[in-house]
Amino acid sequence: xxxxxxxxxxxxxxxxxxxxxxxxxxxxxxxxxxxxxxxxxxxxxxxxxxxxxxxxxxxxxxxxxxxxxxxxxxxxxxxxxxxxxxxxxxxxxxxxxxxxxxxxxxxxxxxxxxxxxxxxxxxxxxxxxxxxxxxxxxxxxxxxxxxxxxxxxxxxxxxxxxxxxxxxxxxxxxxxxxxxxxxxxxxxxxxxxxxxxxxxxxxxxxxxxxxxxxxxxxxxxxxxxxxxxxxxxxxxxxxxxxxxxxxxxxxxxxxxxxxxxxxxxxxxxxxxxxxxxxxxxxxxxxxxxxxxxxxxxxxxxxxxxxxxxxxxxxxxxxxxxxxxxxxxxxxxxxxxxxxxxxxxxxxxxxxxxxxxxxxxxxxxxxxxxxxxxxxxxxxxxxxxxxxxxxxxxxxxxxxxxxxxxxxxxxxxxxxxxxxxxxxxxxxxxxxxxxxxxxxxxxxxxxxxxxxxxxxxxxxxxxxxxxxxxxxxxxxxxxxxxxxxxxxxxxxxxxxxxxxxxxxxxxxxxxxxxxxxxxxxxxxxxxxxxxxxxxxxxxxxxxxxxxxxxxxxxxxxxxxxxxxxxxxxxxxxxxxxxxxxxxxxxxxxxxxxxxxxxxxxxxxxxxxxxxxx
Numbered sequence: 001x002x003x004x005x006x007x008x009x010x011x012x013x014x015x016x017x018x019x020x021x022x023x024x025x026x027x028x029x030x031x032x033x034x035x036x037x038x039x040x041x042x043x044x045x046x047x048x049x050x051x052x053x054x055x056x057x058x059x060x061x062x063x064x065x066x067x068x069x070x071x072x073x074x075x076x077x078x079x080x081x082x083x084x085x086x087x088x089x090x091x092x093x094x095x096x097x098x099x100x101x102x103x104x105x106x107x108x109x110x111x112x113x114x115x116x117x118x119x120x121x122x123x124x125x126x127x128x129x130x131x132x133x134x135x136x137x138x139x140x141x142x143x144x145x146x147x148x149x150x151x152x153x154x155x156x157x158x159x160x161x162x163x164x165x166x167x168x169x170x171x172x173x174x175x176x177x178x179x180x181x182x183x184x185x186x187x188x189x190x191x192x193x194x195x196x197x198x199x200x201x202x203x204x205x206x207x208x209x210x211x212x213x214x215x216x217x218x219x220x221x222x223x224x225x226x227x228x229x230x231x232x233x234x235x236x237x238x239x240x241x242x243x244x245x246x247x248x249x250x251x252x253x254x255x256x257x258x259x260x261x262x263x264x265x266x267x268x269x270x271x272x273x274x275x276x277x278x279x280x281x282x283x284x285x286x287x288x289x290x291x292x293x294x295x296x297x298x299x300x301x302x303x304x305x306x307x308x309x310x311x312x313x314x315x316x317x318x319x320x321x322x323x324x325x326x327x328x329x330x331x332x333x334x335x336x337x338x339x340x341x342x343x344x345x346x347x348x349x350x351x352x353x354x355x356x357x358x359x360x361x362x363x364x365x366x367x368x369x370x371x372x373x374x375x376x377x378x379x380x381x382x383x384x385x386x387x388x389x390x391x392x393x394x395x396x397x398x399x400x401x402x403x404x405x406x407x408x409x410x411x412x413x414x415x416x417x418x419x420x421x422x423x424x425x426x427x428x429x430x431x432x433x434x435x436x437x438x439x440x441x442x443x444x445x446x447x448x449x450x451x452x453x454x455x456x457x458x459x460x461x462x463x464x465x466x467x468x469x470x471x472x473x474x475x476x477x478x479x480x481x482x483x484x485x486x487x488x489x490x491x492x493x494x495x496x497x498x499x500x501x502x503x504x505x506x507x508x509x510x511x512x513x514x515x516x517x518x519x520x521x522x523x524x525x526x527x528x529x530x531x532x533x534x535x536x537x538x539x540x541x542x543x544x545x546x547x548x549x550x551x552x553x554x555x556x557x558x559x560x561x562x563x564x565x566x567x568x569x570x571x572x573x574x575x576x577x578x579x580x581x582x583x584x585x586x587x588x589x590x591x592x593x594x595x596x597x598x599x600x601x602x603x604x605x606x607x608x609x610x611x612x
Contacts, residue, residue, distance in 0.1 A: 113150060113163060113164050114161070114163060116133045116134030116135055116136035116150075116163070117133075117134050117163075118133050118134040118154065119133065120132070120133045121133070127141060127142060128140075128141050129141075129142075134154050134163070135150055135151050135152045135153070135154050135163055135164055136148075136149070136150055136152070137149045137152055143174075143175060144173065144174055145171070145172070145173055145174075146171065146172040147169065147170070147171040147172075148169070148170045148171075149167060149168065149169045149170075150164045150167075150168045151164035151165060151166045151167040151168050152167060166182070166183045167181070167182075168180075168181075168182040168183070169181045169182070176190055176191050177189070177190050177191075178191065184199065184200055185197070185198065185199050185200075186198040193207065193208055194206065194207055194208075201215055201216050202214070202215040203215070209222075209223055209224045209225075210222065210223050211224070213230075217232070217233035218230070218231055218232045218233060219231055225241050226240070226241065226242055227239075227240060228241075232250070234250050234251045235248070235249045235250030235251065235254070236248075236249060237249070243258070243259075244257075244258065244259050245257065245258040245259070246258075252266070252267060253265055253266045253267070260274050260275050260277075261273070261274050262275070267284075268283065268284030268285065268286075269281075269282070269283040269284060270282055270283075270284060276297050276298075277296065277297070277298060278294075278295070278296050279293075279294070279295045280292075280293065280294045280295075281293045285307070288307060288308060289307060289308045290305075290306075290307040291304075291305065291306050291307070292304070292305045293305075299316070299317075300315070300316070300317050301315065301316050301317075302314070302315040303315075309324060309325055310323075310324060310325050310345070311323070311324045311325075312324070318332055318333040318334075319331070319332055319333075320332075320333065324342075325342060325345040325346050325347065326341065326342055326345070326346055326347030326348075327339055327340065327341050327342060327347050327350070328340050328342065334356065335355065335356055336354070336355055336356075337352070337353070337354040337356070338351075338352065338353050338354075339351070339352040339353075340352075341364075348364055348365060349364070349365060350362070350363065350364040350365075351363055357373070358372075358373065359371070359372060366380060366381060367379060367380040367381075374388060374389055375387070375388055376388075382396055382397055382398055383395060383396040383397075389409050390406065390407075390409050391404075391405070391406050392404075392405040392406075393405075397420075399419075400418065400419045400420050401416070401417065401418045401419070401420075402415075402416070402417050403415070403416045404416075407429075412427075412428075412429040413427070413428055413429075414426070414427040414428075414429070415427075421437060421438075422437050422438045423435070423436075423437040424436050424437070430446065431445065431446070432444065432445045433445075433449075439453065439454060440452060440453045440454060441454075444461065446463065447463065448460070448461060448462045448463065449461040455472075456471060456472055457469060457470065457471035457472070458470050458471075465478075465479060465480035465481070466478070466479050467480075469486075473488050473489050474486065474487035474488045474489060474492075475487055476488075481497065482496065482497050483495065483496055483497075484497075490505060490506050491503075491504065491505045492504045492505075498514065499513065499514055500512070500513050500514075501514075506523070507522070507523050507524045508520075508521065508522050508523065508524070509521045509523075516532060516533050517530075517531065517532050517533075518530070518531045519531075525540070525541070526539075526540060526541030526546075527539065527540040527541070528540075534552060534553045534554075535550070535551070535552055535553070536549075536550075536551040536553060537549070537550050537551075538551075542561060542562065543562070544562035544563075545561070545562040546560075546561070546562075547559070547560075547561035547562075548560060548561075554570060554571060555569070555570065556568070556569055557571075557575075561579075563579045563580050564577070564578040564579040564580060564582075565577075565578060566578070568586065571589070572586040572589040572591075573586070573588065573589060574586060574587060579596075580596070581595060581596040582595065582596030582597065583595045583596065
């Protein structure tokens with residue numbers, strides 16, 4: 001049991017002291033009250049009932065009768081062979097827990113003893129008070145002495161199952177000294193300076209800041225906050241806070257620190273260092289997976305080794321050296337870089353060297369690369385590329401494609417051919433561009449051009465911004481950025497920016513002639529919105545027909561729907577509206593209902609809104 005657990009026990013004792021003092025005060029106030037109930041638990045337990053028998057066992061005859069030999073033996077007196085079901089008696093204590101299960105659960109607490117049983121006797125000789133029941137006794141002389149005892153011989157001699165059989169006494173002297181004597185635990189406490197505790201084989205002594213604990217194969221010695229030391233069966237610890245030093249250790253791991261020094265071990269993996277000057281680690285693996293590292297930050301030095309892939313890395317200032325099974329690397333930042341392959345150990349035969357920014361050469365079995373300022377040559381199994389400021393050339397797929405570029409120092413020339421697809425493109429900038437293939441052609445000059453995809457589309461271009469296009473879905477003629485005309489299937493558009501805009505489809509059409517005319521037509525919804533100068537026309541489909549209105553703003557309005565009509569002058573200076581049996585006039589913008597009501601019109605599906 002660790003020291004922290006014992007400190008928890010000490011806290012429990014403090015709570016016991018508080019509860020005992022509170023009980024003492026309560027008893028003093030209730031000396032004249034009715035006889036007290038049983039202490040340290042609930043009501044007395046009832047006698048343990050006997051287990052009940054399970055359902056009756058039915059004995060059934062199974063198989064042929066013993067000695068059966070035929071019908072003539074049916075009346076014989078032979079005893080038949082019978083098979084019975086086994087009867088398993090319930091356990092004597094269904095809640096019993098084996099020691100192995102207790103250890104796995106993690107506690108040995110079996111709960112408090114049962115309440116004492118028997119007649120309560122309470123002789124009182126003020127200020128002395130005593131009460132006795134069964135194995136329980138309480139004695140006190142407030143506020144100097146209080147004592148509670150369990151496990152005394154019962155007055156009646158009758159034993160209660162689970163009742164303590166050994167004496168367990170707790171005493172409080174002068175409200176500060178607590179004492180307990182029991183078969184397993186002894187306490188001597190002078191709160192809060194002195195603690196002496198015996199718990200089975202564990203002994204704890206606390207005198208002010210000093211603490212000493214002993215148990216089987218372990219001990220603790222504390223002089224807080226200056227010194228803390230302890231040992232366990234497989235390890236221990238020591239801490240010296242004033243010296244910033246401490247250590248913990250066990251069979252599986254350990255950790256030590258002292259000022260700037262630290263050492264951490266987990267199994268065979270060890271890391272140590274003197275921060276921030278040097279740090280080192282070694283996993284201690286002896287089965288082919290060893291890893292180590294060393295770091296010295298003031299010298300900008302780092303070294304790492306991994307045994308499983310023979311990988312080593314060393315960084316010393318600007319120098320980086322790395323070696324492995326497949327390749328070795330040597331770099332001197334930021335000027336020199338070198339990589340070499342190790343084909344003997346699984347790599348490829350390769351070599352790459354760079355002297356930045358003057359030179360680079362790299363070679364592998366698949367490709368070669370050579371770079372100088374203003375020159376690049378790259379060769380692979382299927383491609384050969386040369387790039388220079390004057391002439392560049394590239395071939396791929398063993399000559400199936402070819403590219404020649406001259407420029408940009410000389411007049412720009414471009415030539416590309418693809419034998420497999422039949423594509424041939426030539427450009428002499430800015431004179432002309434020509435391209436031909438089985439699928440399309442293009443020819444462009446400063447005076448005009450033509451681009452055609454055979455059977456799909458054809459476009460003519462005339463400088464500076466006129467394009468004429470025809471395709472399988474329609475046509476389009478544009479004079480950028482002013483005129484755009486075209487049709488795509490059933491959709492069409494006409495734009496003369498910024499004055500006229502027209503977009504039409506089978507379902508909708510939008511026409512704008514800025515700034516006096518706007519028309520929005522939705523054939524699917526059956527609606528029209530049209531504005532021409534100060535004239536507004538509105539139309540939409542309703543049940544039974546159309547609802548349309550004409551407004552000459554601000555002078556006159558007129559409209560009809562399937563239920564009636566209306567007219568207004570000067571937005572209601574004078575007006576009339578009829579919707580079925582409902583009629584209304586307007587005079588000086590005041591609506592006056594003549595016949596019917598708005599609710600009846602609404603029930604008939606009419607429109608009672610204000611008509612302007």
